[in-house]
Amino acid sequence: NAGVTQTPKFQVLKTGQSMTLQCAQDMNHEYMSWYRQDPGMGLRLIHYSVGAGITDQGEVPNGYNVSRSTTEDFPLRLLSAAPSQTSVYFCASKLEGRMNTEAFFGQGTRLTVV
Amino acid sequence: SQELEQSPQSLIVQEGKNLTINCTSSKTLYGLYWYKQKYGEGLIFLMMLQKGGEEKSHEKITAKLDEKKQQSSLHITASQPSHAGIYLCGADRSNTGKLIFGQGTTLQVKP
Numbered sequence: 001n002a003g004v005t006q007t008p009k010f011q012v013l014k015t016g017q018s019m020t021l022q023c024a025q026d027m028n029h030e031y032m033s034w035y036r037q038d039p040g041m042g043l044r045l046i047h048y049s050v051g052a053g054i055t056d057q058g059e060v061p062n063g064y065n066v067s068r069s070t071t072e073d074f075p076l077r078l079l080s081a082a083p084s085q086t087s088v089y090f091c092a093s094k095l096e097g098r099m100n101t102e103a104f105f106g107q108g109t110r111l112t113v114v
Numbered sequence: 115s116q117e118l119e120q121s122p123q124s125l126i127v128q129e130g131k132n133l134t135i136n137c138t139s140s141k142t143l144y145g146l147y148w149y150k151q152k153y154g155e156g157l158i159f160l161m162m163l164q165k166g167g168e169e170k171s172h173e174k175i176t177a178k179l180d181e182k183k184q185q186s187s188l189h190i191t192a193s194q195p196s197h198a199g200i201y202l203c204g205a206d207r208s209n210t211g212k213l214i215f216g217q218g219t220t221l222q223v224k225p
Contacts, residue, residue: 033212040123042202042217058212090157092213102147103204103213107156 023091137203
């Protein structure tokens with residue numbers, strides 16, 4: 001199993017550009033989520049999904065869109081990048097309703113918006 | 115304000131010393147997770163606690179969850195340089211896989 005795979009690992013964007021951060025998991029997990037990590041702020045939830053076709057907003061959803069057409073994939077879209085979106089992004093997945101299992105994280109995407 | 119408060123925010127200890135990191139919530143938690151992160155890398159799962167009063171250990175790291183399930187502590191015995199990194203506590207308050215995290219504790223261990 002590959003676990004949770006994020007691509008790309010690094011990305012530099014110009015202000016106003018759009019891009020999609022990819023996240024895929026091969027563990028058949030129902031729950032998937034996106035976080036951003038900024039210095040001194042831990043991880044903040046952007047969007048999450050409890051299954052294919054179902055998404056909801058987290059703490060900091062503005063400027064980001066998501067969709068969940070399959071169980072495996074949960075892409076994060078930046079429609080018009082802003083310098084405030086410079087951050088490290090993590091995708092995570094977890095089994096549904098299984099309180100005794102961990103959330104698995106990808107290796108992160110380091111995004112810089114100039 | 116942070117729903118999960120970690121303390122201290124940063125810590126510098128001499129190799130061989132013990133240390134404790136705390137994680138506090140104002141609400142009851144369904145599950146409390148501890149992760150470690152090396153600089154510039156992903157999150158490594160350490161432990162998960164579910165039951166009030168539960169305690170788990172792995173090598174020299176012990177985590178406890180209080181009886182009210184609102185506070186957890188992570189204790190490292192005889193710290194080593196390999197313990198250096200950022201320690202994050204996370205909690206699932208609603209059993210939706212939607213984890214919230216504390217702001218993290220940065221640990222440096224001086225040889």
